[in-house]
Amino acid sequence: MAKQLDYHTIREIFRRFQAAEPEPKGELEHVNAYTLLVAVALSAQATDAGVNKATRALFKVADTPEKMLALGEEGLTEHIKTIGLFRQKAKNVIRLSRILVEQYDGEVPSSRAALQALPGVGRKTANVVLNMWFEQPAQAVDTHIFRVGNRTGIAPGKDVAAVERAIEDHIPAEFQRHAHHWLILHGRYICTARKPRCGDCIIRDLCPYEEKTL
The missing domain is CATH 1.10.1670.10 (Helix-hairpin-Helix base-excision DNA repair enzymes (C-terminal))
Structure with a gap:
């Protein structure tokens, strides 16, 4: 050191x-705050390139938490099975999507505490979203x-x-x-x-x- x-x-x-x-710019592809959150959550122990390859098709059909819930865990799993830990990540994305719909009207919160309370979202993921989408330092x-x-x-x-x-x-x-x-x-x-x-x-x-x- x-x-x-x-x-x-x-x-x-x-x-x-x-x-x-x-x-x-960050290298994870996204179209809104929600897809950024999902992409970052999926990128744990995976490469940005690998995540982008999986999410290009995914985000065409599920770019909001409502659409992700409609796709369902099995449908999501099919899209992300090339990514490490895909089964647990699929469960987390579905759970966080449900929370966003039920508690935040489908919007991604701009609070670190609220973000970290979501399944599969740690401090690093929260900080990426706060920085890249909400332009916080x-x-x-x-x-x-x-x-x-x-x-x-x-x-x-x-x-x-x-x-x-x-x-x-x-x-x-x-x-x-x-x-x-x-x-x-x-x-x-x-x-x-x-x-x-x-x-x-x-x-x-x-x-x-x-x-x-x-």
Whole structure:
């Protein structure tokens, strides 16, 4: 774990991220808040590409909780059986859809507590929805962000909660809105787990990682 970088270094890192990608986007395909929520819930222990492949057809027939309930658990299972843990995920999506209809008039709530109370929705999923749909500066820490945060010293922490707090505490407010997307994309395509592409890294000169690759 690298030491926490100073404010000015972090500011320069995110200035570069912003210059390279002013409006970073999540890679899960969705058409509204509900389909985003479902896609993120399905993405646990699965790749975004794998989820997108399954949900393209699904969301054409079930893009609201009402339509998802009409499709039913068996119908949903047929659409998502290529995704890991699909049976439990299907149960959760049907249950959360019923709650949305019965308690929220079919709308996705913009409260983290309300989102986390839904079946199969943890803090990370809630934060993705809050950030991507409701444009709140919520930080969804996945394996990529955890690795990049610790490797670079941008947001070091021993667990996901500590890294989330470090992002909130040390990244300048003006970059909070897109911080988790920049970090995810950097971890997914540049600062990879086994062999980081340091030669292609725009923050290489600011990164303290000792095992840099050429």
